[in-house]
Amino acid sequence: QVQLQESGGDSVQSGGSLRLSCVLHGYISSTYCLGWFRQAPGKGREAVASTDASDHVLYADAVKGRFTISQENAHDITVYLQMDNLKPEDTAMYYCAVDRGGPICSLVVPDYPAQCSGSWCTHYWGQGTQVTVSS
Numbered sequence: 001q002v003q004l005q006e007s008g009g010d011s012v013q014s015g016g017s018l019r020l021s022c023v024l025h026g027y028i029s030s031t032y033c034l035g036w037f038r039q040a041p042g043k044g045r046e047a048v049a050s051t052d053a054s055d056h057v058l059y060a061d062a063v064k065g066r067f068t069i070s071q072e073n074a075h076d077i078t079v080y081l082q083m084d085n086l087k088p089e090d091t092a093m094y095y096c097a098v099d100r101g102g103p104i105c106s107l108v109v110p111d112y113p114a115q116c117s118g119s120w121c122t123h124y125w126g127q128g129t130q131v132t133v134s135s
Contacts, residue, residue: 002026002124004096009129012086016133020081022096022126033105034079036069038092038131045095047107049081058107062089086133093130099123 008020024034035050049069051057057069068082079096102123103110114121 001119002028002098002121004098004124004126006094006096006126006129009094009131011132011134014086014088014133014135016086017082017084018086018131020083020094020096020129020131022079022081024077024079024098028098028124029100031101032077032098033101034071034077034096034098035104035107036079036081036094036096037109038090038094039128040089040092043092045109045112047109048094050104050107051079052101052105056105060107083131086131088133088135091131091133093128095128096126097123 003025004022006022010018012018031053033050033052036048037045038048039045047060048063049059049067051069051071066085071079110123112125114123
């Protein structure tokens with residue numbers, strides 16, 4: 001069964017840094033795409049960054065030059081989001097998600113919740129980790 005577990009969220013001051021981690025438990029596909037998304041209070045979920053099995057990366061314009069996505073493939077795949085020069089507008093709940101070469105590969109927010117049939121889902125979301133940046 002595929003599960004995602006995020007960690008690393010915290011409260012920091014403007015200009016600070018954080019590194020988020022997301023561990024992918026279980027196997028989904030050899031053509032997977034992993035992404036980070038965020039949702040601020042009262043707003044919709046937006047894409048932040050994505051990577052794929054070939055290490056191609058994409059970034060939203062709002063985070064280019066400040067955030068870096070990377071992955072580590074050991075027993076489980078872990079995707080990281082290094083966030084530097086944080087701004088108050090980066091405050092949000094951050095989620096990671098994975099699909100089988102679908103919308104995440106193009107930095108498009110997949111449906112939430114995902115459509116599932118039993119334990120098989122079109123994609124999978126983690127539970128989220130909170131990032132708060134104060135000015």
